[in-house]
Amino acid sequence: MSDRSELSGWLSERPGLTAVAAASATLGLLIVLPYLQYVLLGLILAYILVPAQRRLERYVGAMIAALTLVVVAVLAIILPLAYVLAIAFREALEIVTAVEEGSLSVDAIESRLEETGYAVDLVELSQTYQEPIAGGLQGVVTRGMELVTGLPNVLIGLTVTLFVLFALLRDREALVTWFERVLPMDDDIQRELHTELNQLMWASVVGNVVVAGIQAVLLGVGLALLGVPAVIFLTVATFVLALLPLVGAFGVWVPVALYLVAIDQPLVALTLVVYGSLVSASDTYLRPALIGRTSAFNSAIVVVGIFGGIVVFGAVGLFIGPVVLGGAKITLDVFARERANAIGLEAEETAADPAVDTAPGTGVESETTATDRDEDGTETGDDPGTTSGGGGTRETDSDRGPKSTERASGDHDEG
Template identity: 60%
Template structure:
């Protein structure tokens, strides 16, 4: 049983200190806002790499272990990711150019559909929407360029990410303990919230990203064997689309198969379609195997959390958004349970 005084009575009895604490917290939030997504990226990386830190501390002091893990994350995660993203952007620009120059043979696709009994005037449809397709691709590419194009801002942001990562790896447990000590809630409730957030982070960050990475790697290998151009761009696109609900790798292998038909390679198109279906349906195995550890997630939380997280937090919102929604439910459940003394339905 906690020996703390009643939180409500204490806060009401010390209005000045309570107001100062709230003001300080608000100022900290304003300081963090300009680089919030980079700070959150550091939190995500620290959560993922904390088991590595624990293993490294068996051989090194915490500070040196944290330095080694941060250096490994920089050279084996962040720099390769930036390099792959740069290649993907370059290849996507070539795809935009190919679409605008009309290099895809839509007539071959139309003939294949006609043999199966479907009559579409795809040439007219493609020509009417050619500019829209190219503009859409270019907007996505421009967004990625804007993300990595501002080198000074990117350098400052990644520096913040690395420092947050280092601090959390070295002193993460002490920081979490400090938060539990500072928050005016019962210790049993804070332990319950910590366990629930750990499960949410596992599902959103580790499980979801692992599923997307596996499917992207599998489809990327298939696309490379089939001789598709811009394989790096398509693989990165598969990774991103697999993170999004209701889209998945369909958004890549269907256009890829269509392209192969358009360039006169129907056999390769059928092979990619079959292989793409296998990769897509592998989701039904990988996702329960990796995310089945928690039942706190549901389709609504994932959909709203991912798209809302993207809008509020940027790219890192893919992982943080569902955690924020799931965490809010945990907090509200704890609040209602403390207020009513009843478990949630």
């Protein structure tokens, strides 16, 4: 409580400096916000490449190591990812065009299923979910078109990402020290939050993404070997769905198997069902091995974090959304614990304050307090100046002497 009051007093004594600091932080945040998703992308890449940076720094300087890893990130991560997404977008457009032209209509699929002996009313099912499905496909196409038309803005954002990545790799220790100095928190709380957030970052950015990537590649290879069209699009869709707990690769290979049955390829569909089941079952072993257990990374936080992160941060929200939501839970848990400890400490200090145990209006300690102290042995009732009365031992006023009178007078003054 004293530290908090001292901080409040320090801020009130320096209103100008406090206002300038708050205004500067606000303006800085407003400048970062337009490219926040690219800054977060640089943060994610830096988190992944920091171990390699430490190893390279043993042989070359920090700047050379950072530049090398930036080039590696461009050639091995950003460019291949952009190429794969471009192909997936083109295949998605082909699927949408086929649906609009009728070559991939629901009626045709339903008639094929009836020929094979499966009576499924896909028309009613499609009418039920037509609006959300159409909205989702239209949203994918719209975002893709916005990405293409806004290519200059994307290039600027990627430039911001590369500079953020370079700065975080080269000056990571100085930045961590700066944050520790600026954040108004105790060192032990900072260390605890750093440990918890590091585990959460590993679970979301590394563990969850690696699991989704492994499942997407495995299913994509199987689809390619079976001759299924739009393999790249289905692989990307598998990766996105594999990030979601309880969904995973099921969301891709089950509809594809139904499609194969509809086009009179039951053996291929059966093969896909068996292979897809094995890919989905791998989630049971891969996820616990790579992610482990953390209380801030449960299914609800992952699902809400992914969808909410996409809305707030864009595509990078797939990875950073669960981290932000789980980090909020961790921070609130620490805050609640520290607040409860502070309230408990304040209550103990209040209970130990002698002024609380004095008689009202006199400032002299009450008989109950004196009796408790006698029972503790601090002042025994065996002294000659005490008399017995009632159920306890009581010291008379006449026997207290000058020192007791002075103490009573001092207590009264304090009261």
